[in-house]
Amino acid sequence: KAGVTQTPRYLIKTRGQQVTLSCSPISGHRSVSWYQQTPGQGLQFLFEYFSETQRNKGNFPGRFSGRQFSNSRSEMNVSTLELGDSALYLCASSLASGTLYEQYFGPGTRLTVT
Amino acid sequence: QKEVEQNSGPLSVPEGAIASLNCTYSDRGSQSFFWYRQYSGKSPELIMSIYSNGDKEDGRFTAQLNKASQYVSLLIRDSQPSDSATYLCAVSNYQLIWGAGTKLIIKP
Numbered sequence: 001k002a003g004v005t006q007t008p009r010y011l012i013k014t015r016g017q018q019v020t021l022s023c024s025p026i027s028g029h030r031s032v033s034w035y036q037q038t039p040g041q042g043l044q045f046l047f048e049y050f051s052e053t054q055r056n057k058g059n060f061p062g063r064f065s066g067r068q069f070s071n072s073r074s075e076m077n078v079s080t081l082e083l084g085d086s087a088l089y090l091c092a093s094s095l096a097s098g099t100l101y102e103q104y105f106g107p108g109t110r111l112t113v114t
Numbered sequence: 115q116k117e118v119e120q121n122s123g124p125l126s127v128p129e130g131a132i133a134s135l136n137c138t139y140s141d142r143g144s145q146s147f148f149w150y151r152q153y154s155g156k157s158p159e160l161i162m163s164i165y166s167n168g169d170k171e172d173g174r175f176t177a178q179l180n181k182a183s184q185y186v187s188l189l190i191r192d193s194q195p196s197d198s199a200t201y202l203c204a205v206s207n208y209q210l211i212w213g214a215g216t217k218l219i220i221k222p
Binding site for chain 2: 033042043056098099100102106107108
């Protein structure tokens with residue numbers, strides 16, 4: 001079974017621009033969660049989508065948004081990029097939303113904002 | 115505030131020895147517990163999940179859960195240099211809370 005895929009793998013953007021990252025979950029998985037990881041902050045939860053609905057949201061500004069499509073693929077968008085948005089963005093999929101379900105991570109998208 | 119605490123390390127263990135990684139959590143209602151391994155520059159990889167008190171073994175890895183004391187641990191037997199990584203503990207009660215990770219170094 002194919003794993004979680006994320007595109008693009010690497011991205012360089014300029015301050016003020018916007019960016020869209022894509023995530024395709026494991027086949028049959030309906031929940032997708034997004035995380036930001038930086039060396040100093042560890043894994044920070046952005047949001048979770050299940051059946052095209054945002055189920056949970058972390059403590060990030062409104063510049064960070066996401067959506068999920070009917071085939072469970074998900075995108076996240078960051079508008080008006082800031083230098084501090086440079087990070088590894090990880091997508092994780094699970095069978096469903098809830099306590100018992102294991103999350104499996106994609107390889108991540110490394111975003112550099114200059 | 116729900117918290118998951120891990121010693122940041124680095125924890126240095128000789129090759130062939132047992133590495134013991136610990137994690138404590140604050141939410142008594144937590145129901146699911148996960149250990150992930152993350153190599154530098156890579157994404158986290160699920161190693162073990164445990165849902166009930168006691169031990170769960172998978173190869174060289176053993177997860178131990180004690181809900182009364184609110185801790186979960188991961189033992190790695192016969193440690194290998196390839197086990198050198200950061201180990202993340204995650205605890206869930208309808209919301210997954212992550213620890214900051216323990217960096218493990220296995221010395222040949």
